[in-house]
Amino acid sequence: IQYTVDDPYAWLTTTWDQSDENGEKQGMREALFQQVIQHAMVHMASSLQINHVLFEGRDQLPELLKTAISDAMLLPDPKDPTGMRRINLGIHVEKVDLVQARVPTWVQPYFDQVTQARASMVSVQTQAQTEKTAMITQAESQKLTIQGNAEAYQKQVTENAKGEAARFAQVYAQYLRAPEVTRFNVWTDAVRTVAAAANRVMFAEPGQQVTVTIDPPQFDAGQVTPKP
Numbered sequence: 001i002q003y004t005v006d007d008p009y010a011w012l013t014t015t016w017d018q019s020d021e022n023g024e025k026q027g028m029r030e031a032l033f034q035q036v037i038q039h040a041m042v043h044m045a046s047s048l049q050i051n052h053v054l055f056e057g058r059d060q061l062p063e064l065l066k067t068a069i070s071d072a073m074l075l076p077d078p079k080d081p082t083g084m085r086r087i088n089l090g091i092h093v094e095k096v097d098l099v100q101a102r103v104p105t106w107v108q109p110y111f112d113q114v115t116q117a118r119a120s121m122v123s124v125q126t127q128a129q130t131e132k133t134a135m136i137t138q139a140e141s142q143k144l145t146i147q148g149n150a151e152a153y154q155k156q157v158t159e160n161a162k163g164e165a166a167r168f169a170q171v172y173a174q175y176l177r178a179p180e181v182t183r184f185n186v187w188t189d190a191v192r193t194v195a196a197a198a199n200r201v202m203f204a205e206p207g208q209q210v211t212v213t214i215d216p217p218q219f220d221a222g223q224v225t226p227k228p
Helices: 008-014 028-046 050-054 058-072 105-177 179-197
Strands: 002-006 074-075 087-089 091-095
Touching: 008 028, 008 087, 028 058, 050 058, 058 074, 058 091, 105 179
Parallel strands: none
Antiparallel strands: 002 091, 074 087
16 A cells, blocks of 8 residues: 655644553554554455355455545544544555465365356356357248348249239130130130149050050031020
8 A cells, every 4th residue: 555644733743652661662654554454354355255255356455445545544533423523644545466265274165166167157158148149040041031032033933923913814715706616715725724634534454456646626617606
């Protein structure tokens, strides 16, 4: 701890050096200063989590200690029953350096177990984060593929519908000009479509040659009966 005495009068009058039975002086001011520092450090460190002292926030610990010690330099006046009045030791804390921060020796084995568990936790979290990123990337790729297929299917269905509509308009125009001929042509197209997909079963005697000819029906104008 680096400090300066910015108020010599307060530093000299707050407490004093006294002599023991052998006449040797005892540094009461320095002892009081050390006690105040220790109390402030213990009070501040005990309010923090162990991870904040040893791992995260370790760099902030010197500044926190400096603030705690500076506040502790203002002692409550025992003569003030309200507890509002403070005694200034006249010290200004310039800097606090963290020399060492470690767990007590008697709890070191248990703390090592906690550290190992913490390392395992970090490893699992890292692996989970990696898997999460991979799954999100895969899902985004599948999403783009599905969207592309859907758009292609939409375009195909739309084009087919437009083609069907155009063909229907063409057939309808032909029907208006020649209803009977158009009706027969539509019927033969339907029969041809059904016959192409139908299963055919043919029976023949052994050694007998059979010739099967399937032709679509032909339009005969003489079979058309004009409507009155």
